[in-house]
Amino acid sequence: MTFETQLNPTQPVNQQIYRILRRDIVHCLIAPGTPLSEKEISVRFDVSRQPVREAFIKLAENGLIQIRPQRGSYVNKISLAQVRNGCFVRQAIECAVVRRAAGMINDEQLWQLEQNLHQQRIAIDRKQLNDFFQLDDEFHQKLALIADCQLAWDTVENIKAAIDRVRYMSLDHVSPPEMLLRQHLDIFAALERHDAEAVENAMALHLQEISGSVQLIRQENRDWFSED
Incomplete structure (x- = not known):
């Protein structure tokens, strides 16, 4: 399985990461129940954790992931x-x-x-x-x-x-x-x-x-x- 890693330097990083992760979740490239790590996603896109954290918040607002303080984030079941x-x-x-x-x-x-x-x-x-x-x-x-x-x-x-x-x-x-x-x-x-x-x-x-x-x-x- 190959994940997209390239970002457009002319567009907001957090919005791009959100769109890519949303697509990966919707297309079941990231399956329901899968843990998501801010650190791993930041490494994937070669960015700091802040835009990843902002993308996670938007995904949570859309009901795609659950953020559990001190316990990590997970892709929600449908x-x-x-x-x-x-x-x-x-x-x-x-x-x-x-x-x-x-x-x-x-x-x-x-x-x-x-x-x-x-x-x-x-x-x-x-x-x-x-x-x-x-x-x-x-x-x-x-x-x-x-x-x-x-x-x-x-x-x-x-x-x-x-x-x-x-x-x-x-x-x-x-x-x-x-x-x-x-x-x-x-x-x-x-x-x-x-x-x-x-x-x-x-x-x-x-x-x-x-x-x-x-x-x-x-x-x-x-x-x-x-x-x-």
Whole structure:
């Protein structure tokens, strides 16, 4: 297993370490229950402990790790309660976002979404799951920007860490990218028609997919989940 170690000197170190560790946890490169050491992470990135500590605090705020004073830090198991609550909040926000976007979207924004969908197709054809995962997020973020509400996406991003772990584990068999792309295309088609009701329904159906997949993923990885 190879871990990324290179940082961009032009960007805040703590934010980069947070993003990399978040991705590693979401992609299960760092498994639930794994202890995390400030010292080891600082050595990995060749930085002082302070930006690592700041990254750990942000990961803890997102529910990905638990910091135990004098006892160390550990990657949390995937909380079923957090997944359920996150799905509920995300659906409420994003259904409102696309309903609003349906009345605001213009030709340039439709073209941008279409380009993203084209890139999703390429990632699927090349079996590049990591690229598809990122493009999926970018698609949803673009919808919030079209609705002129970046705060909606910021809120979703802050509460969806537990959801993302299930999403990633489900990509190769439970919720295949091909199916998710079809759902994205349904959302796009409704936006193209400026049909607020249809796009809201399409988004609700799309986001309900994670609720159905979580139990299947849990059966395959029981030791990685908690009821809390």
